[in-house]
Amino acid sequence: MPESSTPSARETETELKTWSERVDRVLERWLPAACTHPATLHEAMRYATLGGGKRLRPALVYATGRAVEVAPEHLDGVACAVELIHAYSLVHDDLPAMDDDDLRRGRPTCHKVFGEAMAILAGDALQALAFQVLSCDPQGPQDPAVRVRLVELLATAAGSRGMAGGQAIDLLSAGREITVAELEDMHIHKTGALIRASVVMAALTAPGLDQGLRDRLDHFAKCLGLAFQIHDDVLDVEEDTETLGKPQGSDAARDKPTYPRLVGLEASKALARELHAEALESLEPFGPGADLLRGIATYVVTRRH
């Protein structure tokens, strides 16, 4: 058996690019054409979804698939669905009533281009599309019971006890002193739930997988999700606006709680490193099939935007 190892940053970035291009093609196929009636809504949905982005969640879907030996064509629907949920959450998060952001990925945000009302609807329709894709992707799991479970996992991860709940916790914490435990709780919901779902859903499509391995993948994703967010907070302090694609220091300017503010910059970095190590440890039984997951874990805590 070949030895497992964490691929180099360059190898991971090359792989990520491949998967990102793949999910872009899948999204392109599922999103109604920009000329489909009502055209403006479909333009807004496409603008919000196809404008780049790291595609971290789809990459986790495909990388988990490689670790559990499920071919990418059977995971295109899942990869597409998690990215649609992510894309819709960004559109709504950027709205004036929420974070009021003008820039996203270096481009004007959806509501800046299409207006607030159309952006709200585009987000709503992207969420619906995610469930449509899961339910009717012809290459998805042949067992309908698995599909039902995928819908349940995604709906739970997106809903009030998952991502939307995390956004609410975020809202309620702005301008208030919160503890590290509360900050962690917010991130576990806000970004953690969907990152975890990406991995758990992909693992679910491998019906024969041992429960112990499933749990390890879940734990990997939990650590990764939190590490991702801590590193995001660190980047907001350390990197400039051009690299980030959004205004540097925007969290601090908005009086949002972040890890660096609560525990300091160095302690934040140390925490991200610990979570990274724990994530890698969770993958130990997987062998080289999980190398891409290892590479993604490292990418998540070393990326510069």
Added chain:
Amino acid sequence: MPESSTPSARETETELKTWSERVDRVLERWLPAACTHPATLHEAMRYATLGGGKRLRPALVYATGRAVEVAPEHLDGVACAVELIHAYSLVHDDLPAMDDDDLRRGRPTCHKVFGEAMAILAGDALQALAFQVLSCDPQGPQDPAVRVRLVELLATAAGSRGMAGGQAIDLLSAGREITVAELEDMHIHKTGALIRASVVMAALTAPGLDQGLRDRLDHFAKCLGLAFQIHDDVLDVEEDTETLGKPQGSDAARDKPTYPRLVGLEASKALARELHAEALESLEPFGPGADLLRGIATYVVTRRH
């Protein structure tokens, strides 16, 4: 075989009350408690969903169930899911960026009570909950393939080529001269898609049902959906604010296209009557099992709010 007939308005209203109370109990059970973390979000979701309303869509689910001989306990999940989608759409529709309504069902709208950001999130989470309910209701269809199809139908009805698309068409038509065909197209999407899905989804849970009968139910729902909307437009002209629970003449004041504005009040009423007759005709082969559907059809074009 006992003869079929349309029940009296009083009989229908009594039945509607029973089904409305039933779906309220189901919604109450599925909505997380108001003390569940994050509490404000769950309060907002409950406020938006449990504050009354006609519960027309759940009633159509249960009434279709009676026509096709599916027991109500197997339809609770479907009834709940369509109402959650409807409730979320109202929350978003009332937002300042959309219709900017302060009153709904005689009470302050969700964003008036919880703020705009929380209302956006409550709507988002209600949509996710609808798919969670469909996928994991223990009393729902035992065949997972039927569940998958229910998810697909609801996602399509809620999405960009259904309800959300209708809202977009509505937005794009405000302040512009549109044709009757365009107005009809808007309503077919905006309210028609979910009304149709309510009937078609309920019919889907009766696996042995003849395709011809399925098509008739679908046609019934199509006629009913449009009749409902035309009658809504008529009510906006004819009834006072107190009866409606929202400001009378609000459509006209907002320069929104309506049937009375486009074809006149009397022609609008005649059109609603024609659609009502066509709806009843679609139900001819069903016998007395469809009497509640007949009653609902009549209620829809005679109700005063």
